[in-house]
Amino acid sequence: MEAMLSVDYIHVYYGAIHALQGIDFHLEQGEIVALIGANGAGKSTTLKTISGLLRPRTGKVTFNDVDLAKVEPQDIVRMGIVQVPEGRKIFSRMTVWENIAMGAFIRNDRAKIKTDTDALFERFPRLAERRNQLGGTLSGGEQQMLAIARGLMANPKLLLLDEPSMGLSPKMVENIFDIIQDINEQGTSILLVEQNAQMALAVSHRAYVLETGKIAIEGIADELLQDTKVVEAYLGTH
Amino acid sequence: MTEKPILRGLRTGLVFGLIMVFLFLIGFTDTGANLVAKMLGNPTPTNQHPSVTYYAIFMALYATWCGSAAANRVAAGTSLINRLGAGTVGGFTAGAICSLTGYIFGTLNQQGIDPRAYLVALSPQTIQLFLFNAESVASGALTLVGVMTAGGLLGAVLAVAWKAWVGKRLIGLKQDTGHLYQNVLLQQWKDKALVRYALLALLAAALLILPRAWGSYWNYVLGTVGIYIVLGLGLNIITGLAGQLVIGYVAFFGLGAYTFALLSAPEPHQISMNFWIALVLAVVVAAVFGFLLGLPILNLRGDYLAIVTMGFGEIVRILLKSDLLTSFTGGPKGVRDIGGPTLFGRPFNSDVDFMYLIIIAVLVIAFLANRLQRSRVGRAWEAVREDETVARATGINAFRSKILALTISAAIAGLAGVLFASRNQFTGPEDHSLLVSINVICLVIVGGIGSIPGIILGAFALKGLPEVLREVESFRMLAFGALLVLMMNIRPEGFWPASRPKLENQAEEAIAAVPAEQKV
Secondary structure, eight states: OOOSEEEEEEEEEETTEEEEEEEEEEEOTTOEEEEEESTTSSHHHHHHHHTTSSOOSEEEEEETTEEOTTOOHHHHHHHTEEEEOTTTOOOTTSBHHHHHHHHTTTOOOHHHHHHHHHHHHHHOHHHHHTTTSBGGGSOHHHHHHHHHHHHHTTOOSEEEEEOTTTTOOHHHHHHHHHHHHHHHHTTOEEEEEESOHHHHHHHOSEEEEEETTEEEEEEEHHHHHHOHHHIIIIIOOO | OOSHHHHHHHHHHHHHHHHHHHHHHTTHHHHHHHHHHHHTTOOOOTTSOOOHHHHHHHHHHHHHHHHHHHHHHSOTTOOHHHHHHHHHHHHHHHHHHHHHHHHHHHHHHHTTOOGGGTOTTOOHHHHHHHTTTOSSHHHHHHHHHHHHHHHHHHHHHHHHHIIIIIIIIISOEEEETTTEEEEHHHHHHHHOHHHHHHHHHHHHHHHHHHHHHSHHHHHHHHHHHHHHHHHHHHHIIIIIISOOOOSTTHHHHHHHHHHHHHHHOSTTTOOOOOHHHHHHHHHHHHHHHHHHHHHHHTTSOHHHHHHHHHHHHHHHHHHHHOSTTHHHHOGGGOEESOOOOEETTEEOOSHHHHHHHHHHHHHHHHHHHHHHHHSHHHHHHHHHHHOHHHHHHTTOOHHHHHHHHHHHHHHHHHHHHHHHHHHHTEEOGGGGSHHHHHHHHHHHHHHOTTOHHHHHHHHIIIIIHHHHTGGGGGGHHHHHHHHHHHHHHHOTTOSSOOOOOOSSHHHHHHHHHSOGGGOO
16 A cells, blocks of 8 residues: 655755755555654755655655645645644744634634534643633743644644654643544554654654754664664663 | 822822923923913914913913822822822922013013023023013912912812712713723624614715815825825834834935925936826836845844844935936935825815825725735734744744835835825935834834734824824924823833734634633
8 A cells, every 4th residue: 555645755955055955755554654863964944845844856745645746735735734833833923723724724614623622622731721812921841832732723634843842841741642543543643853753763753863964773663762772872771 | 197199299280380481491380381372273473472361271281281190199099189189289389480480580580681591591581481471470470370379179079979970970981901991882882783884884984975074284294194104104114014124214205205206207317107107107116126235234133234234224214316417316405396196087186186196095094914914924914023034933034024024015105105206296315214114113112013003093192193283383392202102101112002913713712711810
């Protein structure tokens, strides 16, 4: 069977800088795939290319057999690829509730939106408590939850998570990764970009290690966790 | 007891005193007295100097303000004597500073030195008035101290009384969150549907009757205010809702006015098109230019966008003025004898008719703006304003949203231009200078960005007040500056800040469900 998302040898440039040098990977329906690697390896660039904010010079991205080369970012969202941007970007001057409502912007099924909202508040009780608080007044972890919740309101088939653990306390990181696993179990495929390789490998099925715009290593997540080479290079030795 | 209340009074008095010295040096004391005279229904005849009585009232009022400010700044819980003392000291300090200044200038004046060489507005009469037209400089200076000290004491008494009794019980003002007063009674009234309808009916009746009753001068002044309300509501869509700072907004106003003018004036094209057709065409032309301008520039953000649009505004004005286009636009002398509206074949162009037309335009645009703000498009605009990247991640076409906002804004400016040109029966390039844009931006900010009632209030404050307060004409920029500083201190979000509309009923239910102590 053809992969849900397939990224075929994409080359992406920022002006003269050759940021992605033939990134090639795929993601099957129902998987969590992690892209790990150091700063500047090209993880976020890959995500931006998938969501249409950047365009590959060569190579292509296909989603459910549709070539995304000519699809506008907002239409990519409509096709079911939803990105949760890096750095907990939420609408800080809107309330929690309004943020979540904005997530459903592309949908027209009012009744379903309402039940989805209620279900979402059940899943994130902390957001439910704070539903009338302004987004900017939430703690870092709560903002990350809100960003994910807003992404879920668009009914994604594939959720792109960009560094969800960044700047969070260890306890909150665990909390967020639990949520990610939970979302996946409900049927949403997830592409996870992380610097916290240990945690990312623990929740994902497969992983790709990026290094200066290329894929250095790929494999089953559990196996990578055992691989001494990966552990030494990316996870630090304990 | 302690020195503290006295020190507070001293400091407050110092500030108030220095401000008054400054006002005296620019000759504002005369103006102040004239304002008082006008307010008491006895305006000073032109070319005459205001009477001492009104000047004394003016100074006493100022000192009262100073005294109450000083008394209010004393920490809560201090004794009555201390608070009254602070006010008195405040008034006395301000008075002493003023009187010292007065004494110096009075003496110079007696020795025949005219300070107007350096301070153009400081005439001998102003100096004499500052010293109560007294026989000797010294007695005048003493009177000044006396009046201001008494004013300070009065202010302190008023401040204490206000806090103790009047404010709380008489008109239902409650001190809320430390510094903002919230009118509880007003809030309760507003919630009653009957009261709301009665107020609406009253407003409708007033809008219907007043244009006939208050004469052509007021129709002119308030017509201008109305046109600026329309402009403000238009700019609010692109700047307030979609968050794109457009400084050259006047360009669309000018395009609307000129399109209409050229289509309905005998010179230079001999087209005398029907008012309504020309109006529609002018609005369409403005909208098309908004759309076309948006295509290349709306990818710019922030300052860059502001500067490029400002350039566009200037280009339009300079083109309208240029010799190159004189045969087409009338050049620097503008377009005259612009046609007025007709209704069912009869002319509809008296000042009263125009007032009605402007009122209708304001109502229609306010309604439209309100609907847009609450629509899906409005939500997309707000999302783009808050964070464009995130907006795109939620599936909003940011570029299309912005283009739409600019096109609608431009169309509304075009409508304002038509009303302006048609009412004045004349329009020239200088009617469309950058200052108009700045004025509109100011009134939107002063009123409260994104808030429709705020913009109406802002237009009255910035375009209406200067007309009413003709006396302060030459101090207009000073008054603007003071207004802005005052506003940024007491209402940083504008006089009537926007309360974002709740997206759906559910939000209100949710709010009701939250326990009271969690409400922010």
